[in-house]
Amino acid sequence: xxxxxxxxxxxxxxxxxAALQKVIDANKHDPSRLMGVMQExxxxxxxxxxxxxxxxxxxxxxxxxxxxxxxxxxAQFALSPKGEYDISVCLGTACYVKGxxxxxxxxxELLGIDADECTADGKYSLSACRCIGACGLAPVLxxxxxVYGNLTADDVPGxxxxxxx
Amino acid sequence: MEMVNVKVNGIAVxxxxxxxxxxxxxxxxVEIPTLCYLKDINExxxxxxxxxxxxxxxxxxxxxxxPVAEGMEIQTNTARVQKARKTTLELILSTHEKKxxxxxxxxxxxxxxxxxxxxxxxxxKYDGDRPVYELDKSTAHLVRDNNKCILCRRCVAVCRQQYxxxxxxxxxxxxxxxxxxxxxxxxxxxxxxxxxxxxxxPTGALVDTDSTTPVWEALADPTKHVVVSTAPSxxxxxxxxxxxxxGTNVEGKMVAALRRLGFAKVFDTDFAADLTIVEEANEFVQxxxxxxxxxxxxxxxxxxxxxxxxxxxDQLDHLSSCKSPQQMCGAVIKTYYAQKMGIDPKxxxxxxxxxxxxxxxECGRDDQNAAGVADIxxxxxxxxxxxxxxRAGIKFDLLPDEEFDAPLGDDTGAAVIFGATGGVMEAxxxxxxxxxxxxxxxxxxxxxxxxxxGLKEATYNIAGMEVKVAVASGIANAxxxxxxxxxxxxxxxxxxxxxxPGGCVNGGGQPIQPASVRNFTDLKALRAKALYDQDExxxxxxxxxxxxxxxxxxxxxxxxxxxxxxxxxxxTTYVARKKFK
Numbered sequence: 001x002x003x004x005x006x007x008x009x010x011x012x013x014x015x016x017x018a019a020l021q022k023v024i025d026a027n028k029h030d031p032s033r034l035m036g037v038m039q040e041x042x043x044x045x046x047x048x049x050x051x052x053x054x055x056x057x058x059x060x061x062x063x064x065x066x067x068x069x070x071x072x073x074x075a076q077f078a079l080s081p082k083g084e085y086d087i088s089v090c091l092g093t094a095c096y097v098k099g100x101x102x103x104x105x106x107x108x109e110l111l112g113i114d115a116d117e118c119t120a121d122g123k124y125s126l127s128a129c130r131c132i133g134a135c136g137l138a139p140v141l142x143x144x145x146x147v148y149g150n151l152t153a154d155d156v157p158g159x160x161x162x163x164x165x
Numbered sequence: 166m167e168m169v170n171v172k173v174n175g176i177a178v179x180x181x182x183x184x185x186x187x188x189x190x191x192x193x194x195v196e197i198p199t200l201c202y203l204k205d206i207n208e209x210x211x212x213x214x215x216x217x218x219x220x221x222x223x224x225x226x227x228x229x230x231x232p233v234a235e236g237m238e239i240q241t242n243t244a245r246v247q248k249a250r251k252t253t254l255e256l257i258l259s260t261h262e263k264k265x266x267x268x269x270x271x272x273x274x275x276x277x278x279x280x281x282x283x284x285x286x287x288x289x290k291y292d293g294d295r296p297v298y299e300l301d302k303s304t305a306h307l308v309r310d311n312n313k314c315i316l317c318r319r320c321v322a323v324c325r326q327q328y329x330x331x332x333x334x335x336x337x338x339x340x341x342x343x344x345x346x347x348x349x350x351x352x353x354x355x356x357x358x359x360x361x362x363x364x365x366x367p368t369g370a371l372v373d374t375d376s377t378t379p380v381w382e383a384l385a386d387p388t389k390h391v392v393v394s395t396a397p398s399x400x401x402x403x404x405x406x407x408x409x410x411x412g413t414n415v416e417g418k419m420v421a422a423l424r425r426l427g428f429a430k431v432f433d434t435d436f437a438a439d440l441t442i443v444e445e446a447n448e449f450v451q452x453x454x455x456x457x458x459x460x461x462x463x464x465x466x467x468x469x470x471x472x473x474x475x476x477x478x479d480q481l482d483h484l485s486s487c488k489s490p491q492q493m494c495g496a497v498i499k500t501y502y503a504q505k506m507g508i509d510p511k512x513x514x515x516x517x518x519x520x521x522x523x524x525x526x527e528c529g530r531d532d533q534n535a536a537g538v539a540d541i542x543x544x545x546x547x548x549x550x551x552x553x554x555x556r557a558g559i560k561f562d563l564l565p566d567e568e569f570d571a572p573l574g575d576d577t578g579a580a581v582i583f584g585a586t587g588g589v590m591e592a593x594x595x596x597x598x599x600x601x602x603x604x605x606x607x608x609x610x611x612x613x614x615x616x617x618x619g620l621k622e623a624t625y626n627i628a629g630m631e632v633k634v635a636v637a638s639g640i641a642n643a644x645x646x647x648x649x650x651x652x653x654x655x656x657x658x659x660x661x662x663x664x665x666p667g668g669c670v671n672g673g674g675q676p677i678q679p680a681s682v683r684n685f686t687d688l689k690a691l692r693a694k695a696l697y698d699q700d701e702x703x704x705x706x707x708x709x710x711x712x713x714x715x716x717x718x719x720x721x722x723x724x725x726x727x728x729x730x731x732x733x734x735x736x737t738t739y740v741a742r743k744k745f746k
Contacts, residue, residue, distance in 0.1 A: 002296075002336045005347055050347050054745070063330035064745070065354075068346040072336045 003072045004116050006080035010051045011122075019044050020052065024059035031062050035070060038077060047078040081118045083125035085163045087111075089141045092131030099152060100139035104128060106153040107141075110160060123164070171237045186217055186228035186239055191685055197241050198250070198279055200257075200317050200367055202229035204684040207322035207365075212257075212315070214279065216249050217241045225249055251283050259291035260339075261368075262312035268369040269552075275367035275679050276315060294339050301344075303352030305529055306374055306522035306673075307363050311342050314370035318343070319680075320362035327664075328641040329472070331356045343370075346745075353746035355475040357640065359468040359664045360522025360546075360673020367680065374525060376543045377553050383514040383543070384427045390508050393423050394432040394494050394573070395518040398584025398669040399547050401695035402520065405676040406551030407561040412691035414699055417566020422554050423518075424567060433569040434517065435576030437494035438583040438592070440717065441465060442708035444735055445487045446596040447727040449659055453630075458482045460635075460650065460657040463589050465489045467527035468664030468673075470739065472640050477647045478741030483660075486736040488540075490583065491517050491524055492533050494573070495540030496734045501721040502573060503536065510536035516543045518550050520584070520672030523664065535734040546674030572713065578609075578700030579708040585693035586638035586668035587614035587621060590661040594625065594634070595707045601628035609706045615697070617667050617689040620645065622657070633657045639666035667693065 023040045027033040037060060041052050048071050057064040071077040089095075089104045108114060111124050118125040134140045137149025141159075148159055157165075167182040173193035180189045190197050201212035210227035217228045218240040225246065233239075240246065257276065265271050280286070298311035316334070321343060324332050331354045335344050345354045363371045383391045400416035409415065423431045449461050464470055464485045473481060488496065495517065499510040517524065521544075527533070528541040545553070554561055568574065579595050582588035591611045598606050613623035614634065619642040622635045635657045637646050643662045649655040665672045667689030678688060700706060708714065722731040 002340045002348075050745075053346070063325075063333070064346040065331055065333040069333040069335055073334075 003079050004114070006047070006049060006118065008081060008118060008120065008122070010049050012045060012051060016044050017055070020055055021059070024056065028060050031060055034060055034062055034067065035074075038067065038070060042077060045081075047081045049079070049081075078116070080116050081122065081125065083118045084123050085143050086125045086127070087141060087143050088127050088129045090130070090132050090134070090139065091128040092135070094131070094135035095139040098138040100141075102153040103139055103141060103151050103156060106156040107160075110156060110165070124160075169233050169235050169237075171233045171235075171239060173239045174241055180233060184233055186219060186226070186231050186233055186237075187215060187684075189233050190217075190228065190239065190241055195241055196681060197228045198282070199229055199680055199684070200275060200279070200315065201319065202684065203319050203322065203365060203680055206326055207317070207319045209318065209322075212317055213253050214250055216253075217246055218243055247283065250279075251285055254280055254283055254285040255288060256291055257315050258285065258287050259293070260295050261315060262310070263287055264313075268313070269372045270366075270369040270677075273677060273679075274369060277368075278679075296340055296342070298342060301351050302374070303350030304356060304358060304374070305526040306358045306360055307351070308372050308374055309343075309351065310370050310372070311344070312370075313368050314343055315368055316341060316343065317367060319365040319367065320371060323361045323365050326641065326666075327357070327359060327361055327639065328644050329355065329357055329359070332362070349745070355742070355744040357468040357472045357475070357664060358523035358526045359640070361665060362673075363522060364673050364675060364677055365683075366677075373522060373546050373549055373674065375549070376525065376545045377549050380516050380543050380545060380553070383516070388512065389514045390429050390512055391427070391514045391516060392430045392432060392498055392502075393426075393428040393516045393518060394434045394437075394491075394498070395419060395423070396434045396491065396520055396584065396669060397438055397581050397588075397696065398520045398672065398675070398692070399518050399550070400699075401584060401670055401692045402547050402675045403551060404561075405678065406548065407554075409562070411678070411682075411686065411688060412695045414695040415561075416699075417568070418561060418564040420569055421564040421567040422559050422561060423550075425559050425564075426553060426557055428516070430570045430573075432494065432498065432573040433576050433580075434490050434494045435580035435583070436573045436711065436713045437490040437497065438580035439577055439708035439711040439714050440493050440497070440735065441487050441490045442579060442589075442592045442596050443714060443726050444493075444731060445485050446593050446600065446708075448485055448487065449593065449597060450600060451727065453658065460655055460660045461485055462646075462660045462662055463593075464737075465583070465589055466523070466662060466664045466669075467521065467530075468523035469640070469643055469662045471523065471526065471742070472643060472664065473647070474739055474742040475744050476644070477651065480647060480650055481739045481741065483650060484739055486738070488533065488735055488737045489524075489527060490580075491519060491527065491544070492540050492737070493735050495528070495533075496535035497573065497717065497721075499536035499538060499540060500734055501717060504721075505572065510538050514543070515539075515541045516545065517541045518547065519544050520547055520669040520675050521665075522546060522673045524674070530737075531740075532737050547672075547676055548674060551676060572716070575711060575713045577708055577711045578703040578706035580711075581700045581703070582696050584669040584696050585615075586617065586619075586663050586666075586689075587636045587661065588668065588696070589663075590614045590634055590636050590659070592708055593659065593661075594627075594632075596709045597632075598625075598627050599707060599709065601630070603628075614661075617687065617693065619666060632659065634659045634661070636661045638663040638668050640664060670696070
């Protein structure tokens with residue numbers, strides 16, 4: 001699947017920019033450190049929007065397209081911000097056959113966003129993940145580090161309620 | 166040189182150590198098919214079409230990058246090799262949009278030829294997910310159709326070699342596609358429009374923006390006076406599109422073909438190259454005498470100009486204010502010629518045949534309308550002209566040689582060599598030398614600035630003044646020059662920069678030669694030779710001696726070279742461009 005690019009406005013702070021600049025300055029002598037810099041940037045911002053990739057490209061003196069190529073090749077790089085509550089539904093085999101697809105669809109419906117997107121208020125983000133090793137509880141989802149198991153689509157509103165929805 | 170002895174299909178050859186299997190096979194007279202490999206540009210061994218059997222190797226190896234070893238025995242055509250190549254082709258075809266009938270590259274498509282050679286049809290064996298892409302038509306010069314892309318990455322590699330790097334592989338697996346950062350359209354990123362990507366594409370994934378349709382329409386419109394002019398390098402390359410040897414000068418047949426296509430006048434952009442030289446040499450002398458901004462850099466190459474506008478927006482005062490020969494040509498046709506013939510410039514359609522895709526962008530720039538209408542209306546590449554000749558049923562090889570039309574048909578040797586890297590510099594030096602020494606110098610050849618090297622430097626003593634010059638072709642070399650200018654360490658007075666490696670003879674709009682030719686032929690040198698040979702055979706070899714130019718200043722630009730009238734018509738300005746929209 002092609003990665004989706006977030007349309008939410010960039011809300012980077014000068015502190016974040018300074019932190020990223022520090023990382024770039026420590027690595028810019030060696031273009032092969034691009035991926036490490038991108039990882040740290042994602043640590044700072046939570047995702048890699050065009051503004052951040054542009055800073056990396058300029059700072060590391062590599063083409064922006066190269067940064068973007070790397071960002072879209074590796075699953076761990078995100079082009080969309082993570083919400084205050086990051087919801088991740090396991091779509092591994094066990095969860096999937098036990099109905100994780102329906103759970104996922106219900107979340108999309110209630111949050112009004114698609115996979116790998118974040119709500120406009122920055123509160124919730126949604127993604128699918130592969131097996132998290134809790135097949136006995138299938139289907140499973142996580143909200144930040146909270147784990148919920150043995151779910152049906154009907155459980156979804158109750159879970160969201162706990163996080164202010 | 167240490168040599169290595171190998172056998173290719175039983176044929177013994179001795180090749181330099183470090184040679185690839187592909188090179189050794191070539192020496193044995195054996196061609197190994199390739200798709201992704203382009204010598205010195207894309208050497209990644211990715212497509213696996215060139216696989217062969219070699220002793221000492223475990224599986225099949227990619228001939229394009231695998232070095233030979235002493236005693237190696239190579240088999241390039243066994244049943245196992247053929248089976249592997251067929252499977253690879255079938256897999257490539259499974260996601261390739263097979264609309265071959267009117268594909269611009271049909272009969273000149275490397276994938277099509279290979280499928281024919283290996284008897285591969287679309288068997289449906291690997292049918293499955295196939296992403297569908299919209300065409301990228303966001304630029305003036307090319308169309309990207311990723312549905313026909315085979316992900317060989319030749320375009321990506323040549324763009325990187327050009328120091329532009331605006332395209333690359335995005336996403337992964339079945340979704341991998343060649344595009345720009347954040348999948349922006351090509352028109353929104355700092356692409357310089359050089360078209361080298363089009364020239365190296367093995368399939369129809371990258372083609373020129375079609376300008377032949379409006380030209381056919383203009384030719385069919387009786388109310389229009391349709392005039393064509395051809396750049397210096399077209400005569401050196403057009404023949405290739407009709408199977409002639411690389412480096413055949415087809416000036417006479419080209420003129421005949423254009424006349425048969427129905428153009429009212431067939432002019433030679435070369436006259437405008439001469440005009441560029443007198444204006445540019447004058448500007449240079451002025452800058453030297455008035456302590457203007459130096460080094461002065463040529464502005465003939467629109468890809469280079471666009472690069473400077475994107476990447477060195479604070480250095481644009483180094484560029485000569487002269488319009489390019491194409492735009493000067495258009496301006497003179499719609500002012501001087503229109504006036505002379507009593508034709509309203511609005512009724513003239515100026516068509517320009519160019520080796521260059523960036524010219525399609527250039528003709529739409531602001532400030533290129535001396536007569537109040539666009540100087541140039543349509544730009545067709547050498548490839549597009551060849552297509553028009555084909556469609557018109559003109560048997561190119563049977564054409565007689567004909568001459569360009571007056572009053573804008575005569576040129577000098579100085580203009581002819583514009584098509585090769587170093588040509589503009591040499592032409593300018595011929596004129597500047599005569600002017601500064603105030604005599605008619607007989608020695609007109611400046612060999613130091615000739616040749617296909619990407620970067621050439623020389624120092625000449627002209628009338629007691631030491632003139633340091635540099636000639637760069639290919640944007641990577643331009644970048645080297647600009648970095649020095651920006652840091653204030655540039656020693657030169659005058660610099661020629663051409664966007665494409667080797668200059669216009671290797672322009673992005675020239676006839677496409679398949680990798681099987683490019684990998685073993687010095688296209689740039691062979692094509693340039695045709696131009697230098699023509700120059701050598703000419704009587705008039707200095708731009709300022711051109712009778713057309715003399716007449717132009719007598720009859721039209723009557724306040725002289727660099728005068729007010731010339732300035733209005735023949736000079737332009739540049740703009741700082743934002744890299745990403």
